[in-house]
Amino acid sequence: MEQLKGTGVALVTPFKADESIDWNALERLINHVIDGGVNYVVSLGTTGETPTLSAEEKVDLIKFTFEKVAKRVPVVVGIGDYNTKDVVKRLEKCPLDEAAAILSVAPYYSKPSQEGIIQHYKTVAAASPKPIILYNVPGRTGRNMTAATTLRLAHEVENIVAMKEASGDMVQCMQIIKDKPKDFLVVSGDDALALGQLACGMEGVISVAANYFAADFSSMVQAALLNDFPAARALNYKMLEGFDLMFAENNPAGIKAFLHHAGLLENSFRLPVVPVSNELYAKIGDFLKKY
Template identity: 55%
Template sequence: MSLKDTLRGTGVALVTPFTESKEVDFDALNNLIDFVLHGGVEYLVVLGTTGETPTLTKQEKVDILQFVYNKVQQTVPVVVGIGGNNTNEIIKDLEVLPIDKATAVLSASPYYNKPSQQGLFEHYQLFAEASPKPVILYNVPGRTGSNISAETTLRLAHASDNIQGIKEASGNMVQCMHILRNKPSEFLVTSGDDHLTLPLIAAGMDGVISVAANCYPKEFSQMVRSSLNNEYREARGFHYKLLECFDLLFAENNPAGVKAFLAELGVIKNHLRLPLTPLSDGVHQKIKIFIENFNQQKL
C-alpha cells in the first residue's frame, strides 16, 4: 500500500503535555492519544513543531516515541517529525531516534538560514537518501522564513523515490494546485492549514495533518472524511462550525491556542515551555465561550 493510501484522511500533530514543573506529562499524553483516536483520526504525528520539539531533549524525544509506539501497538500509523536547519544533524537524528515502527518521517524545511531553492533541493535529497523511512516534506514558510516552491517540490518528488509526500502549509492555493496537477500519481499531498483543508481537498489533496484535530478530533476528522467522499454539503457544516476555533487556535501562537482548548476540555494541563507562554486572558476567555456554545451550534 502506498503512503498516499496509508495516510489518507486526518493526521493529528500531537502536542506534548507538560506537568506544572515542565516535565513531559505521560499520563496526559495517554489521555490525549485516547481522546484523538476515539475521535476518529486516522494517524498520529509525533515530535512535530506543534509538539514543542525545539524545547525537548534528545532523551525526551526517544521516550515520547517509545511511549506512543507502546500505546498504539501499530494499530494506527505513526509519523515522526525530524527536521531542522542543520542537514548533517538531522541525518544523525535518523540514527538516534527510534523510527523502526514509524510509517514515515515528516521533515520541516530549514528555518532561519533561508536556503535557496537549490539548497532546499540538496538538503532534502541528502536527507531522503539517508532515511530508512519514506520522507514527507513540510513546507511552512510562515514559521521557517522560506518557501519550498512548487517547482522544487515537484523536482524532489520526481527525483527521489523516498520522498513520497508533502505537508503543504504555504497558504498559497495556486502553488498547491500546481503541485497537485504535476505530481507523481502516488505522491501524497496533505494540507498543513486547518482553515484551508476543505477547499484543498476539493482541489485534490489527500487529507490533512491538523492542529485542530487535537481538540475537536471527531468533528474535524468527519469534515475531512466527508470532503474526501465528495459530500461537501456535510463537510461545509463542520467547517463553518469549527471556523472560529481555527481562528482562536492561531490567534497568538501555536501550540498555546490548542493547549488552552485541551485544558478547558479537561484532556491536559495548560503548561508550555519557554519561550512559549499561555494565551492572554482575553483570548483564553474567548475559547471558554466557544467551548460553552459549541454543542448548541447547528451544522
C-alpha cells in the same frame, strides 16, 4: 501512502507545572484522538514544542507514542533541522522501526536557496530508513519551497513520497497537485484552508485542531474525500471560529487552551511559549460553551 490519507494529528506535548512531560496526559490525548477517528498521529511535530525538548526526551516520546498507540493507527515521526548533518544523525539514532514515515520540515532560519533545499532533502532521503514527507511552512522557516522545488523532489527522489503544504498559497497548492506523480500524496497543513484544499485535490490534512476536534475534523475530511461537500462544509463552518481562536496568538498555546478547557491536560509550556492571554482564554471558553 494509502494509510496516510485522511486526518493526521500533530500531537501536542503535555507538560506539568514543573515543565516535566506529563505522560498520563499524553496517553489521554492519544486515546482521545484515536477514539475520535483520526487516521494517524504525528509525534514530534512543531505543535509538540520540539525545539524545547532534549534529544533524550524526543527518543522517550517516540517510544511512548508507539507503546500507547499500540498499532491502532500509523505513527509518523517529525525529524527536521536547519543542519542537514544533524538530521541524518537523528535518523540514525531515533527508534524508527514502527514509524510509517518521517515528516521533515524544510531547513529554517538559514533561508537556503531552492537548490539548497533540494540538496538538503536529497541527503536526508538517502539516509532515511523510512519514507519522507516534505513539510513546507514558510511562516516558521522563513523560506517558501516553491512548487517547482516540491515537484522536482517528488519526481526525482523515490523515497520522498508526500508533502505537507502549509504555505497558505492556494495557487501554489494547485500547481503541486496538478503536476505531481500519481502516487505522491499531498496533504494540507492549514486547518482553516483544509476544506478548500481538499476540494482542489489534496488527500488529507496533518492537523493541529484535530487534537481537540478529533471527531468532527476527521468526519469533515472523510466527507470531503467522498465528495460529500455539503456535509463537509457544515462541519467546517461549525469549527471555523474555533480555528481562528486557536491560532490567534500562538500555536501550540491556542490548542493547549482548548485541551485545558476539556480537562485533558495542564495549560503549561516551556519558554519561550507562554499561555494565551486571559482574554483569549475566556473567548475560547465562551466558544466551547456554544460548540
